[in-house]
Amino acid sequence: MNNDAKTNMVTESVSNHDNLDKMSVKEILRGINEEDKTVPFAIEQSIPQIEVLIPEIVKRMKAGGRLFYIGAGTSGRLGIVDASECPPTYGVPFDMVIGIIAGGDGAIRKAVEFAEDDPEQAWKDLAEYNISELDTLIGIAASGRTPYVIGGLNKAREAGILTASISCNPGSELSVAAQYPIEVVVGPEFVTGSTRMKAGTAQKLVLNMISTSVMIQLGKVxxxxxxxxxxxxxxxxxxxxxxxxxxxxxxxxxxxxxxxxxxxxxxxxxxxxxxxxxx
The missing domain is CATH 1.10.8.1080 (Helicase, Ruva Protein; domain 3)
Known part of the structure; x- marks a missing residue:
């Protein structure tokens, strides 16, 4: 990891709220809601990054390409959710948008220890789908430093595949690996480092934007x-x-x-x- 990535770990920064264990339920809920309100505004700053990616995905999918998501933990699950909702919503084939999680399908429900730490495994997982130059790969990692995701993007880029990323830290190693990095810097989490919260919400919203925009452009609406x-x-x-x-x-x-x-x-x-x- 480069030095910049080490010094820009906003997702690990200390919460704006303290003494959570002494708060009333109302105070906890209001605090979480207060933080959640900032997410759409952070995404607004990233719209130009998303906008330039969509036509590139559409161009490839019109030629028969597919859209892949890879991630670990919450990020992987969010990619799978978005992919799984495309067929019923837009009537596309089940293998047109594909979500892959570190550790395999079992990791959807239960965390697989150290699955995200292998930089070679993602490419092996993608190879099972015969990923090609017509396809697009989007790596999802709130921290922007997950080896599984970074390794997959690096290999894909070497193979001439269009790569993009969604992360919540500026200047991360994942952003460097992607041709089209999307960085949504949502700031500290309500519970310090709990990126399933604001960061997860941001990733979900960006995935909504990507898949919905692509499907509209493909004539599915x-x-x-x-x-x-x-x-x-x-x-x-x-x-x-x-x-x-x-x-x-x-x-x-x-x-x-x-x-x-x-x-x-x-x-x-x-x-x-x-x-x-x-x-």
Whole structure:
């Protein structure tokens, strides 16, 4: 690790709040909320870093590329959550956005000791997916110093793969490894060093921004509607019916038939408008 990375560990800095164990529940909740309010403003400063990355991801995905997230602990879990939500929300294949966590799937629920300390393992994990130059790799690490993530980005960059990072310390080793570093400096945590809090929130919000922007650019949203969402439960089926009703100005019964016949909001709307809605 370079000297700058050692001296800019904002995520490890002492909390703005002390004597937490002597606070009332109300004081604890207000203190956490006070800190959480600062996160969107920190992200606002990073929008230019996110903005330049999106077109590069979209360009590759239009050519058949995939989006990978790698991380350890909370960061890895957040990447997996974002990846797992893309298929039901946007109707994309399950292997179009992929989240990988240090220690394997078992680490999603239970921490795997020292899994994040191996700088070679991430590339081995990625190799199982035959990652290629069409793909994009985003490394997630609040500290910006996780060997698993840094090692994966370095190897990917050597292989000609587009690399980006999300971290919460300025000038970290992870940022140096990435072609498109995103740094959201949220400051000290309410509980000193507990980066599952503000840093985790920041990472989640940035991941939301990236995947949502990419999917919109790929045409997976029409107007403001998830027209390709999977009808995997009654709530989503009802949402789909309502979307069709509102878009076409038809009855619920007609919308139900269209959705049943065509299997998606997009298919139902397009078929109806092309004069084939009753087929």
């Amino acid at each position: 029409r107007g403001n509607k998830m027209v390709d969402m999977q009808m995997s439960n009654y709530k989503l089926v009802n949402r789909g019916i309502t979307m069709i009703m509102n878009e076409l100005g038809i009855s619920r019964e007609e919308a139900e038939v269209l959705l049943e016949n065509h299997g998606s909001v997009r298919g139902a709307i397009d078929s109806y408008r092309s004069g084939k809605g009753q087929s």
